[in-house]
Amino acid sequence: xxxxxxxxxxxxxxxxxxxxxxxxxxxxxxxxxxxxxxxxxxxxxxxxxxxxxxxxxxxxxxxxxxxxxxxxxxxxxxxxxxxxxxxxxxxxxxxxxxxxxxxxxxxxxxxxxxxxxxxxxxxxxxxxxxxxxxxxxxxxxxxxxxxxxxxxxxxxxxxxxxxxxxxxxxxxxxxxxxxxxxxxxxxxxxxxxxxxxxxxxxxxxxxxxxxxxxxxxxxxxxxxxxxxxxxxxxxxxxxxxxxxxxxxxxxxxxxxxxxxxxxxxxxxxxxxxxxxxxxxxxxxxxxxxxxxxxxxxxxxxxxxxxxxxxxxxxxxxxxxxx
Amino acid sequence: xxxxxxxxxxxxxxxxxxxxxxxxxxxxxxxxxxxxxxxxxxxxxxxxxxxxxxxxxxxxxxxxxxxxxxxxxxxxxxxxxxxxxxxxxxxxxxxxxxxxxxxxxxxxxxxxxxxxxxxxxxxxxxxxxxxxxxxxxxxxxxxxxxxxxxxxxxxxxxxxxxxxxxxxxxxxxxxxxxxxxxxxxxxxxxxxxxxxxxxxxxxxxxxxxxxxxxxxxxxxxxxxxxxxxxxxxxxxxxxxxxxxxxxxxxxxxxxxxxxxxxxxxxxxxxxxxxxxxxxxxxxxxxxxxxxxxxxxxxxxxxxxxxxxxxxxxxxxxxxxxxxxxxxxxxxxxxxxxxxxxxxxxxxxxxxxxxxxxxxxxxxxxxxxxxxxxxxxxxxxxxxxxxxxxxxxxxxxxxxxxxxxxxx
Numbered sequence: 001x002x003x004x005x006x007x008x009x010x011x012x013x014x015x016x017x018x019x020x021x022x023x024x025x026x027x028x029x030x031x032x033x034x035x036x037x038x039x040x041x042x043x044x045x046x047x048x049x050x051x052x053x054x055x056x057x058x059x060x061x062x063x064x065x066x067x068x069x070x071x072x073x074x075x076x077x078x079x080x081x082x083x084x085x086x087x088x089x090x091x092x093x094x095x096x097x098x099x100x101x102x103x104x105x106x107x108x109x110x111x112x113x114x115x116x117x118x119x120x121x122x123x124x125x126x127x128x129x130x131x132x133x134x135x136x137x138x139x140x141x142x143x144x145x146x147x148x149x150x151x152x153x154x155x156x157x158x159x160x161x162x163x164x165x166x167x168x169x170x171x172x173x174x175x176x177x178x179x180x181x182x183x184x185x186x187x188x189x190x191x192x193x194x195x196x197x198x199x200x201x202x203x204x205x206x207x208x209x210x211x212x213x214x215x216x217x218x219x220x221x222x223x224x225x226x227x228x229x230x231x232x233x234x235x236x237x238x239x240x241x242x243x244x245x246x247x248x249x250x251x252x253x254x255x256x257x258x259x260x261x262x263x264x265x266x267x268x269x270x271x272x273x274x275x276x277x278x279x280x281x282x283x284x285x286x287x288x289x290x291x292x293x294x295x296x297x298x299x300x301x302x303x304x305x306x307x308x309x310x311x312x313x314x315x316x317x318x319x320x321x322x
Numbered sequence: 323x324x325x326x327x328x329x330x331x332x333x334x335x336x337x338x339x340x341x342x343x344x345x346x347x348x349x350x351x352x353x354x355x356x357x358x359x360x361x362x363x364x365x366x367x368x369x370x371x372x373x374x375x376x377x378x379x380x381x382x383x384x385x386x387x388x389x390x391x392x393x394x395x396x397x398x399x400x401x402x403x404x405x406x407x408x409x410x411x412x413x414x415x416x417x418x419x420x421x422x423x424x425x426x427x428x429x430x431x432x433x434x435x436x437x438x439x440x441x442x443x444x445x446x447x448x449x450x451x452x453x454x455x456x457x458x459x460x461x462x463x464x465x466x467x468x469x470x471x472x473x474x475x476x477x478x479x480x481x482x483x484x485x486x487x488x489x490x491x492x493x494x495x496x497x498x499x500x501x502x503x504x505x506x507x508x509x510x511x512x513x514x515x516x517x518x519x520x521x522x523x524x525x526x527x528x529x530x531x532x533x534x535x536x537x538x539x540x541x542x543x544x545x546x547x548x549x550x551x552x553x554x555x556x557x558x559x560x561x562x563x564x565x566x567x568x569x570x571x572x573x574x575x576x577x578x579x580x581x582x583x584x585x586x587x588x589x590x591x592x593x594x595x596x597x598x599x600x601x602x603x604x605x606x607x608x609x610x611x612x613x614x615x616x617x618x619x620x621x622x623x624x625x626x627x628x629x630x631x632x633x634x635x636x637x638x639x640x641x642x643x644x645x646x647x648x649x650x651x652x653x654x655x656x657x658x659x660x661x662x663x664x665x666x667x668x669x670x671x672x673x674x675x676x677x678x679x680x681x682x683x684x685x686x687x688x689x690x691x692x693x694x695x696x697x698x699x700x701x702x703x704x705x706x707x708x709x710x711x712x713x714x715x716x717x718x719x720x721x722x723x724x725x726x727x728x729x
Contacts, residue, residue, distance in 0.1 A: 059714035060460050062442070080726050087729070146602070166588045248588025249543045252728035263435055264545060265721040 046279070053272035061266030072273035081257070081274075088254040092237040095175040099183040099232045100225065102176065107187035107224075111194075118192075125184055137174060137245050144170050144246070166248030174246040175236050182231035190224025191217075230289045234282050254278065392474040392652035394659060399650035400425040401657055404440070404448040406640070407432055409501070411673035418660050424653050441466055441645045448645050449654040455639045458497045459490040459712040467496040468644040474655040477662035480682035485639060489561075489709060497641035498658050499679035501671065503610040504699065504707055505547055505636035508598045508617075508628045512536070513605055521629035523555035525605055527582055537604035538587030540594050545724030546710050546717070547636065548589075551607060552578045554633045554708075564711040569719060576723030583727045599626055610696055614675045628696035634706030639679065 056067040075081065110121045128136060142148050146163040155161050164170045194217065202212035218225075240255030249256070254274065261271030392398070403415075407430040415426045431437045434457040440446050441461070453461055461467045472478055478486075478498050485499040507521055516534045517525060524531040526539055541548055550560050552575035563571045587603055595616035598606040606613075613628035642661065644654045660666055668686030671678040677697055678687060691697055699707070713720060 057718075060463050061717070062464060080722055083729060084725070244543075248540075248586070248590070250583060250586060250588060250728055252725050257725060260721065260725070263433075265718060266435065267718060267721075 049272045049275050049279075051272075052268050053276050055269045055272075057267050057269055063268040072269040073277075075270055076273060076277060084252055084254050084257050087251065088237050088239075091171065091175065091243075091251075091253065092233050092239075094172060095179060095236040096183075096229050096233045098172070098176045099180050100229065103180055103183035103187055103228065104225075107184050107191055110184075111188055111191035122188070125181055129181065133178065134241060137178070137242055140170075140174050140177060141165060141245055144173070165246065166250065168247065168251065171243050171247040171251065174242040175239060178239075178242055179232040179236055182235070183228040186224045186227040186231065187221065188224075190221040190227075194220050226289055230285050234285060237281075238278055392471055392655045394474050394476050395422070395656050396474065396652045397422045397424045397650070397656050398652040400427060401450060401650055401653040402427045402429070402446075402448050403450045403657065404429055404431060404437060404446075405450075405452045406430060409452065409640075409674060411669055414661070414666060414669055417666070418657060421660070422653070422656055424650075424656075426657075438466075441647075444647060447647055447649055449648040449650045450657055451643055451645055452500055452640050453497070453643055455488065455490045455641070455709050456712050458488075458641055458643060461643070461645075462491060462496050463712075466646050468646050468648060468651065469495045470498070470644065470658075471655060474652070475659045475662065477659045477664075480662050480664055480667065480680050482679055482681040485679040488639065488641075490639075490712065491641075497643045498662060500640045500642050500661070501674055501676035502637065502639040502679055503676050503697075504630055505542070505550070505607070505609055505638070506628060506630040506696075508595060508606045508608055508613040508626060510537075510598075510604050510626050511624070514627060514629065521631045523551055523631045523633050526585075526607060527552065527555045527578055529585070532585055535604050538602060539585060539605040540588050540590050540597065540603045541582075541586055541607040542594065542609075543589035543591045545721045546713070547607070548579055548724050548727070549575050549720045550636050550708075550710055552576075552582075554631070554635060557633070560636070560708045561711050564713050564716060567716065569716070572716065572719055572723060576726055579723060579727035580729070583729070589728070611674070611676055614694075614697065618675070630696075630699050630703050630707065632703075632706075634703075634708065637704075637707035637709055639709070 051065070052063060053072055054068045054070065056064045056069065056071075058064050076085075110118055110125075113121060143150055144163070144165040145151070146161055146165070148165075151161045151163065164173070198220065199212050199216050202216045203209070207215065238255040238258075239253060240259060243249070243251055243253050244256055258271050258274045258278075261267045261274070265271075401424055403426055405428065409430070410428075412428075415428055418424075419426055431440070434454050437451055437453065438457060438461065441448065441451065442464070458467070475498065481499050485502070487494055488497070488499070491497045507523070507525065509521070509525070513525065513535055514521065517531070522531070525535060526532060526541065532539060541551070549572060553560050553563055553571060556571070556574060556578065558568075558571050558575075562568070590597065590606075591608075594603070594606040594608040595612040597603050598608075598613070599616045599620045599622045608628075610628055613626075617623060617626055617628065642658045644651060648654055661670060662680060664680065664682035665686050667678055667680035667683035671680075671683065671687050671691060675691060675697065678684070678691075684692070695703070
């Protein structure tokens, strides 16, 4: 600030400073339980994983913390693993795209309802989260099985029984179902806070409905779309339960492959190296999201009102485990 | 044998369940963390590659000196007994407590790997564990097992000759057989008839034969088991392939598995036997105990049957062993001796519905078990069964073949 600041602090300035220190201390105190928790249960394991990824697997499957090497990282280039990563990326992309296609109109609908209806609809969107994810996946398994209601309905209509269960279609349906909410919520937030007068202005200037949507609504909700895509893509890339339960474990994805390294193969170094790879990929995705989020912000409303969806981005990792 | 007892039969190979629960988030962080902290890790199929002779890859010294000098039946404290889930008649534990006066602290696991992680990390100290064949070999090589004092286990003489000198425990120093079973194919009688009454791996691996099956086909989601099945179909001896480090044969099996993938309805190591009985699949690759449980449970004796293919299959043996860091070694020896007693051994088998390695028990085992060819195969079929040997570094190639198939 001005030169006045540089002069010896007056009594008033000292008091201000002390208050600032106290505030900072208080803040640290408030944050410390969370920080400690993250340190013990996130940073330390992360460090362990990184260390293990450079270790050696003995022929009995024990992880020897010696003979440090990058063999596990080199193994990531193997055809099998590259294929698995490619498949996982494809499925995650497909899931994300479908979630946008299904979720956007849905969020648009909710956001354009009267306030009290919105609240009810939002609760309805959240309700599935009150049930364990595993239970929901098993419910879908029943729905899609050859003895399930979908098949029974088709039979009663004269189309014969069918089974979607254990096909890629079943996996896709299950993935979209599992992650749709992660897409709908940020989209809803973006749409809800959008300044609709801008769309009206576009219409007043003779833009067609579709044109107003493409030129105004869509760009203004871009941050919501990006946030939703990250929230869906990241967990579906590492998805582990859905493909195994609904796909009959016939398509191996990276999440299951990593789990196998820790269990069946007892190849912790490889499992750890792949985990590190995923974490790094995830961080990159989050960083990109944040960057784009700060660029295209806020649908015309004054700043400071952002309840940014971008902030929740670190959470998807745990989404599936809940 | 009442219904409850039957319903409990064969739980052992219900592994896989824990896996679903381990979810572990997208990165497997949880499993690493859990294991690193010595927590529950989970669930891996039991039949991983296994032992047999000291292959070139033997490593790590066999450690652990001989057990303390315990007298037969001598006890030295309360026994912590870590066993497979649903794998003992708890009356036996009560009887042991009454006979010896020591308390038995009994807990259970669902996979060899889960037990191994606990013992290895010393997250808990156990006096007695029940590793399968290949796991005995792994643990012995890692120095995790105590040499047994057979003077304290006179009943070990009751164990049949074919179980008394196992390849996974070459000098028979670390383990005493507990129960055994096989891996083969469960199918509907309808399919068995289509096969001309003879079970064969072709029903899974040969396109023309598999086409005869009206319904779905499932295989275990277990690398060593699927590769072993493919090797058997191709006419290889699993033991020879592993011991000769025959990578080409394993790759050939891998190619076969890959070609088979699309024909399968699913891979499943948990509900395979129930799905067979309820008609979701008509052919299921799986463990004898699981099929016994489901077929007895649903009284599906007339419709479904567990078979060992004519090409042969896999046999596995679970054993009692004492971890290197056990506290109450004499109590553990006393328990091994107690369970290898003729009548107690029969009580065990009459409850589990598995094969008994205890020859002296035979007169006390119910006919239902003795006469079941799925549990006690006739000699000509038994001769074609092989133990999965300890595969060492080949285990990784075997895992890769299973992974590669699923594309």
